[in-house]
Amino acid sequence: MSCESCTNELTKSLYLELEKFINELPEKRGALISVLHKAQSLFGYLPKEVQVFVGKKLGVPVSQVYGVVSFYSFFTMLPKGEHPISVCLGTACYVRGADKVLDAFKKELGIEIGETTPDGKFSLDALRCVGACGLAPVVLIGDKVYGRINTADEVRKILSEY
Amino acid sequence: MPKIMSLDELKALRDNVKNKVDLRIKGENVDKMVVVRVAMATCGIAAGAREIMNTFADMVREHDLDYVMITQSGCMGYCYAEPTVEVTLPGQEPVVYGHVTKEKAKEILEKHIQGGEMVDGIIPVAHKSLDE
Amino acid sequence: MSKYNMHILVCGGTGCLSSQSNLIVENLERYIKEANMENQVQVLKTGCFGFCEKGPIVKILPDNTFYVQVKPEDVEELVKEHVIKGRRVDRLLYQDPTTSEHVEDSKHMDFYKKQQRVALRNCGFIDPDNIEEYIARDGYAALGMALSMSTQEVIDEVKKSGLRGRGGGGFPTGLKWEFASKNAADQKYVVCNADEGDPGAFMDRSILEGDPHSIVEAMAICGYAIGATKGLVYIRAEYPLAVNRLQTAIRSAREYGLLGKNILGTDFEFDIEIKFGAGAFVCGEETALIHSMEGMRGEPTTKPPFPAASGYWGKPTNVNNVETLANIPVIFLKGADWFASIGTEKSKGTKVFALAGKINNVGLIEVPMGTTLREVIYDIGGGIKDGKKFKAVQTGGPSGGCLTEEDLDTPIDFDNLIAKGSMMGSGGMIVMDEDDCMPAVAKFYLEFTEEESCGKCTPCRIGTKRLSEILSKIVSGKGTEEDLEILKELSQVIRDTALCGLGQTAPNPVLSTLNKFEDEYIAHVREKRCPAGQCSALLQYKITDKCIGCTACARVCPVNAITGAVKAKHTIDQEKCIKCGACMEKCKFKAIVKE
Numbered sequence: 009m010s011c012e013s014c015t016n017e018l019t020k021s022l023y024l025e026l027e028k029f030i031n032e033l034p035e036k037r038g039a040l041i042s043v044l045h046k047a048q049s050l051f052g053y054l055p056k057e058v059q060v061f062v063g064k065k066l067g068v069p070v071s072q073v074y075g076v077v078s079f080y081s082f083f084t085m086l087p088k089g090e091h092p093i094s095v096c097l098g099t100a101c102y103v104r105g106a107d108k109v110l111d112a113f114k115k116e117l118g119i120e121i122g123e124t125t126p127d128g129k130f131s132l133d134a135l136r137c138v139g140a141c142g143l144a145p146v147v148l149i150g151d152k153v154y155g156r157i158n159t160a161d162e163v164r165k166i167l168s169e170y
Numbered sequence: 171m172p173k174i175m176s177l178d179e180l181k182a183l184r185d186n187v188k189n190k191v192d193l194r195i196k197g198e199n200v201d202k203m204v205v206v207r208v209a210m211a212t213c214g215i216a217a218g219a220r221e222i223m224n225t226f227a228d229m230v231r232e233h234d235l236d237y238v239m240i241t242q243s244g245c246m247g248y249c250y251a252e253p254t255v256e257v258t259l260p261g262q263e264p265v266v267y268g269h270v271t272k273e274k275a276k277e278i279l280e281k282h283i284q285g286g287e288m289v290d291g292i293i294p295v296a297h298k299s300l301d302e
Numbered sequence: 303m304s305k306y307n308m309h310i311l312v313c314g315g316t317g318c319l320s321s322q323s324n325l326i327v328e329n330l331e332r333y334i335k336e337a338n339m340e341n342q343v344q345v346l347k348t349g350c351f352g353f354c355e356k357g358p359i360v361k362i363l364p365d366n367t368f369y370v371q372v373k374p375e376d377v378e379e380l381v382k383e384h385v386i387k388g389r390r391v392d393r394l395l396y397q398d399p400t401t402s403e404h405v406e407d408s409k410h411m412d413f414y415k416k417q418q419r420v421a422l423r424n425c426g427f428i429d430p431d432n433i434e435e436y437i438a439r440d441g442y443a444a445l446g447m448a449l450s451m452s453t454q455e456v457i458d459e460v461k462k463s464g465l466r467g468r469g470g471g472g473f474p475t476g477l478k479w480e481f482a483s484k485n486a487a488d489q490k491y492v493v494c495n496a497d498e499g500d501p502g503a504f505m506d507r508s509i510l511e512g513d514p515h516s517i518v519e520a521m522a523i524c525g526y527a528i529g530a531t532k533g534l535v536y537i538r539a540e541y542p543l544a545v546n547r548l549q550t551a552i553r554s555a556r557e558y559g560l561l562g563k564n565i566l567g568t569d570f571e572f573d574i575e576i577k578f579g580a581g582a583f584v585c586g587e588e589t590a591l592i593h594s595m596e597g598m599r600g601e602p603t604t605k606p607p608f609p610a611a612s613g614y615w616g617k618p619t620n621v622n623n624v625e626t627l628a629n630i631p632v633i634f635l636k637g638a639d640w641f642a643s644i645g646t647e648k649s650k651g652t653k654v655f656a657l658a659g660k661i662n663n664v665g666l667i668e669v670p671m672g673t674t675l676r677e678v679i680y681d682i683g684g685g686i687k688d689g690k691k692f693k694a695v696q697t698g699g700p701s702g703g704c705l706t707e708e709d710l711d712t713p714i715d716f717d718n719l720i721a722k723g724s725m726m727g728s729g730g731m732i733v734m735d736e737d738d739c740m741p742a743v744a745k746f747y748l749e750f751t752e753e754e755s756c757g758k759c760t761p762c763r764i765g766t767k768r769l770s771e772i773l774s775k776i777v778s779g780k781g782t783e784e785d786l787e788i789l790k791e792l793s794q795v796i797r798d799t800a801l802c803g804l805g806q807t808a809p810n811p812v813l814s815t816l817n818k819f820e821d822e823y824i825a826h827v828r829e830k831r832c833p834a835g836q837c838s839a840l841l842q843y844k845i846t847d848k849c850i851g852c853t854a855c856a857r858v859c860p861v862n863a864i865t866g867a868v869k870a871k872h873t874i875d876q877e878k879c880i881k882c883g884a885c886m887e888k889c890k891f892k893a894i895v896k897e
Contacts (some may be wrong), residue, residue: 009330037596038595038596038597038615039361039597039599040597041577041578041579041580041594041597041599042577042578044580045539045578045580062687063490072598075599076598076599077595078577079583079599079600079756080581080600081578081580081581081582082538082579082580082581083580092628097745098501098502098876099500099501099502099658099659099696099730099732099746100501100502100656100659100664100732100745101502102657103500103501103659103660103732103733103734103738103743104659104660117785135540136499136501136583136750137500137501137503137504138320138500138543139316139317139507139508140316140317140320140354141317141354141502141504141505141656141658141664142317142354142355142357142658142664142665143317143320143321143354143357144664146320153320153321155320155321169414173557173558173559173562174442174558174559174566175559175566176566176567177443177446177447177449177566178449179565179566180437180442180443180446181443183434183437183837184437184438184443184623184742186440187434187437187438188438188609189438190432190434190435190438191305191427191428191435191439192438193307193308193309193363193364193426194309194311194363197363197364198363198365198366198409200364200365200366202413207586209388209400210386210388211387211388223307227307239364240307241307241308241364241365242307243388244386244387244389245387245388245750275777279714285844288716
């Protein structure tokens with residue numbers, strides 16, 4: 009890392025912001041999930057250190073924090089790529105060939121679900137239903153929705169945009 | 171916004187804001203409506219069609235005529251007779267009036283729309299409406 | 303007073319937003335301003351119109367013109383032709399697939415003819431962010447009426463309407479309210495379950511996006527009826543648009559005094575808070591949902607105690623799903639008798655379905671209970687895509703089952719669907735055609751429940767895993783006839799012994815496909831053949847006599863499975879073939895077939 013102190017500075021300010029959020033909660037009881045949402049939005053993911061921090065601030069055992077983080081699919085303990093790709097595997101997309109779209113992404117990027125490319129550019133995930141079933145099969149890259157993807161060529165074309 | 175403190179106040183507010191969605195409700199029930207269509211192409215507007223349209227809109231509001239829908243159309247082709255207004259009563263053929271003035275508009279509303287009786291000024295050509 | 307004489311409604315649902323409907327709104331506003339018509343033409347972003355297949359939708363009123371698949375670059379023409387000159391832009395109108403004629407008016411589209419919109423009454427009609435538009439549609443008047451009744455009268459009205467829970471189970475809503483009202487406590491809660499986890503279903507989200515105030519109002523009515531002052535909406539964080547619209551709705555309801563203390567001048571107090579889920583299908587189960595709201599793992603607990611006795615933080619809690627609540631205000635406005643006059647004997651009112659899959663008109667529809675599947679699939683849905691043959695429709699998502707050709711004329715209601723081996727579920731309806739392999743569909747659902755099983759009880763945690771393993775074996779051609787027996791037996795055990803609804807219903811897709819398409823399973827295990835041609839492991843690529851020996855296929859084959867002399871027919875070594883399909887794609891003479 010070329011500038012370790014800046015990243016430390018940055019992380020420190022994130023922790024401060026999270027602490028502020030926790031302190032301003034009207035009630036700490038039952039707030040674990042909303043705190044984790046906040047933490048993930050700040051850090052991008054929930055590494056062990058963040059979970060320990062949250063547990064301490066809320067007065068909840070870390071085991072319980074980890075239990076919740078690992079239970080819900082929305083929470084992740086691994087950093088995402090710069091452009092997180094989510095292939096919808098809802099039923100509507102599935103019957104219109106989403107599994108083949110997913111395979112095309114895996115092949116093109118050389119990674120499996122839950123992994124990130126070595127350059128950190130893309131990460132690949134599957135999700136259940138974006139709600140844009142009229143456009144099935146659907147892929148999300150960041151917040152952008154790509155619909156009616158049918159061929160491996162289209163997958164390549166989409167990736168070339170980034 | 172002051173808080174609504176009773177059901178009556180809520181109803182008063184509803185009546186006040188009802189016109190926000192009126193046009194859409196009328197659109198849903200267009201076949202049961204009297205449709206007044208003002209030709210609003212360039213020549214119509216130049217001849218004062220917008221003012222006529224507003225006159226109709228004001229009168230409809232004033233008399234609370236829920237069953238009348240005012241809308242616009244493109245050029246109806248009677249450029250010599252602008253402003254032109256097409257009136258369609260439910261289930262009847264459309265009728266087009268030419269050279270409509272504010273006074274004429276009042277007459278059309280009172281006699282034709284409310285009374286069902288046509289008045290002078292109808293353009294006597296076999297007219298095809300926009301939809302046909 | 304507004305003098306608008308034209309309203310342009312643009313769909314702002316998730317589907318249409320994905321196709322740039324935001325930009326359409328921007329362009330409309332720009333061109334209308336350029337024409338100096340901003341005082342006459344109002345542009346509004348509404349909730350979902352339901353016709354998602356042809357989105358983005360733009361509807362112009364009062365003449366009801368219905369434009370489909372509008373692109374931002376079409377807007378200039380739309381404004382110049384339709385808005386200014388009053389001429390319809392034919393090429394953007396919906397084209398009837400059978401007559402190829404342009405249908406200018408949404409009322410004449412087959413998609414809308416058989417629908418009756420009760421829960422969706424305001425979706426695609428009002429601006430969801432504007433409370434006054436909701437009030438103009440008699441919004442909050444139902445709350446006013448309820449507050450002038452006794453709590454028992456309110457409950458009786460809901461009971462009389464015959465409304466049953468739309469989340470899946472179909473439990474009578476009035477009865478549920480009554481239970482919660484009878485349990486005395488210092489604090490009670492009203493919970494709206496907006497955790498739509500069924501993959502391929504988007505009814506609840508669309509209601510929240512298109513008509514959030516109906517949920518706010520219904521929760522307040524429920525709060526009054528059961529004696530609760532606090533409401534909670536449990537919603538997935540992955541639904542940012544719905545969350546946003548709901549937050550706006552709650553904020554403006556507070557401003558107008560429709561939430562908070564002394565609502566409408568009475569001493570009734572009620573407020574609503576949003577609780578975020580984090581993606582877990584099991585949280586659709588009441589007890590799991592409540593634990594998740596308490597910040598814990600969303601694991602279910604045994605009932606009783608029911609939430610009506612001991613729910614959120616141990617207090618009496620009434621949980622209703624979004625669509626159920628959306629029906630409540632209408633029941634008061636139009637009367638329980640009116641509501642009860644729609645539908646069948648035991649299933650009253652309408653049901654919203656998310657119609658998706660291999661169907662021409664994917665979208666959100668609402669039909670009276672008792673409508674047949676045939677009407678839904680052929681009249682509203684426009685039939686099967688690409689002229690293929692209808693095979694099955696899955697209702698009830700991963701907890702439901704499939705219905706086939708022979709069920710097409712069955713009136714859809716709670717009890718009929720259960721009798722046919724499926725269930726209503728929350729309203730996902732996935733249509734499948736001849737190319738869909740039923741064991742593979744069952745495997746898809748079981749992989750889902752296996753992944754979503756919370757792991758608390760053994761039958762579900764291990765049982766769904768074993769089911770999905772056996773199904774994988776079958777679709778890859780390694781299954782035996784014995785496996786089919788194990789599937790049946792295991793399914794029965796899971797159904798009888800799992801702790802909660804998720805586990806108990808998890809085997810349904812297996813049982814119902816086995817029941818209705820046993821021959822397909824047998825073809826997989828006995829003949830190692832997939833009749834639908836979907837299971838790639840069971841496919842064989844073959845070269846026919848059309849082959850002229852150009853060698854293109856042999857060169858593209860990644861595993862060198864194709865051999866043959868130049869200008870002579872080639873052959874594929876089935877042992878080596880990895881079924882990638884590259885040869886078939888490459889062949890210019892259509893000489894390679896898949897069977």
